[in-house]
Amino acid sequence: ETTRIFDRNGELLWEVFGEGKRTNxxxxxxxxxxxxxxxxxxxxxxxxxxxxxxxxxxxxxxxxxxxxxxxxxxxxxxxxxxxxxxxxxxxxxxxxxxxxxxxxxxxxxxxxxxxxxxxxxxxxxxxxxxxxxxxxxxxxxxxxxxxxxxxxxxxxxxxxxxxxxxxxxxxxxxxxxxxxxxxxxxxxxxxxxxxxxxxxxxxxxxEPLTFAAQEVSLTAPHFSVYARQQLEEMFGAEMVANGGLRVTTSLDLRYQRLAEQLARQHVAAVGPERNLTNAALVALKPGTGEILAMLGSVDYRDATIDGRVNVALSPQQPGSAIKPLTYAAALSPQADGKPSWTAADILWDVPVAYEQFNGTVYAPVNYDGRFHG
Structure with a gap:
């Protein structure tokens, strides 16, 4: 029996049915x-x-x-x-x-x-x-x-x-x-x-991987897939596919549609100038943390931007938000009571490279691609 996933107001997001895809x-x-x-x-x-x-x-x-x-x-x-x-x-x-x-x-x-x-x-x-x-x-x-x-x-x-x-x-x-x-x-x-x-x-x-861009008939696709995965973790894939569950989620399609509209408008306005092709967004209800809207990409079906990948759930570079934590660690007293670094220390802005666990080399660069000595 078909499992149906709804938003908080009873609007249908996805129907999950059948025993899944199988070809021997x-x-x-x-x-x-x-x-x-x-x-x-x-x-x-x-x-x-x-x-x-x-x-x-x-x-x-x-x-x-x-x-x-x-x-x-x-x-x-x-x-x-x-x-x-x-x-x-x-x-x-x-x-x-x-x-x-x-x-x-x-x-x-x-x-x-x-x-x-x-x-x-x-x-x-x-x-x-x-x-x-x-x-x-x-x-x-x-x-x-x-x-x-x-x-x-x-x-x-x-x-x-x-x-x-x-x-x-x-x-x-x-x-x-x-x-x-x-x-x-x-x-x-x-x-x-x-x-x-x-x-x-x-x-x-x-080797770069190119994932299939399949046509799907579901609303709020990234959130719907996320919700189905949560259900599979709780009840198993077979129950979700055949159990006839009726699932009401925290999503509000009014906010979801607004998020999709604003994200696409922003990419269209800023993209040509700054080479921006994609955007992601998660809107939470203050006080409870309920997900009201989740946008994993501006177009789930666009393979050129890996649209099926939910960027909202993918690890991201912290950017400048990591700087206070880095400074705090550097300036904190060590075992001998002295900090490893002080505000008077000078760090050279020069190319460096680090070998990663998989044998590849990570060589960070500045935002402008140059080094300033």
């Missing part, structure tokens, strides 16, 4: 990069284990015991994930239960005795959820990149392979930085497994 493909139609990326990040002993990886399970048990209030650490193999997805309903597979885990391990062992590894892997790549109602790698390739899975590049495959762990938190359309960080992990694991070289990993990470 054979393992031969899935590129080696996607297969290698999936195995590297999900189950590096897949072709050797008997359905469960005992060392990983023990490590996960120890980690969860030491930090019972933290986020649970998984130790499930690809076979276990398939069993969990097919056999258990949503409530049972999301519950932290040792009884369920034991059943899962036994069933995974039985599955490994009755199906070949390639059959299990093909099943996994056609069943697993990649977010945005895309089930299976073919649907994910179409949803995110508007292409068939067989045509995925190493950069695209490594990004997709990282999504099943947390499709909402790692959604590249709304949380690009988190998705890229996960992609870098996948690429490094692939390099560690010998599937690619470290140079290929760096090149894939640096």
């Amino acid at each position: 493909v054979s393992l031969a139609q899935i590129p080696p990069a996607m297969i290698a990326a999936t195995i590297a990040v999900e189950d590096d002993t897949f072709y050797e284990n008997a359905g469960a990886d005992l060392p990983s399970l023990i490590a996960a048990l120890i980690a969860n015991t030491r930090n019972p209030n933290g986020r649970p650490v998984g130790g499930s193999t690809i076979t276990q994930q398939i069993v969990r997805h097919i056999v258990f309903d949503y409530e049972e597979r999301t519950a932290v239960s040792y009884n369920r885990k034991i059943k899962e391990i036994i069933l995974a062992w039985i599955m490994s005795r009755n199906y070949g590894k390639d059959e299990i892997l093909e099943m996994y790549l056609n069943e697993i959820y990649y977010g945005n109602l895309a089930y299976g790698v073919e649907a994910a390739a179409q949803t995110y990149f508007d292409k068939s899975a067989v045509d995925l590049t190493l950069a695209e495959a490594s990004l997709l392979a990282g999504l099943p762990q947390s499709p909402v938190e790692l959604d590249p359309l709304t949380n690009f930085e988190a998705a890229k960080e996960r992609q870098w992990l996948v690429l490094n694991l692939m390099a560690g497994d010998g599937a690619i070289t470290q140079e290929e990993a760096v090149a894939a990470y640096q």
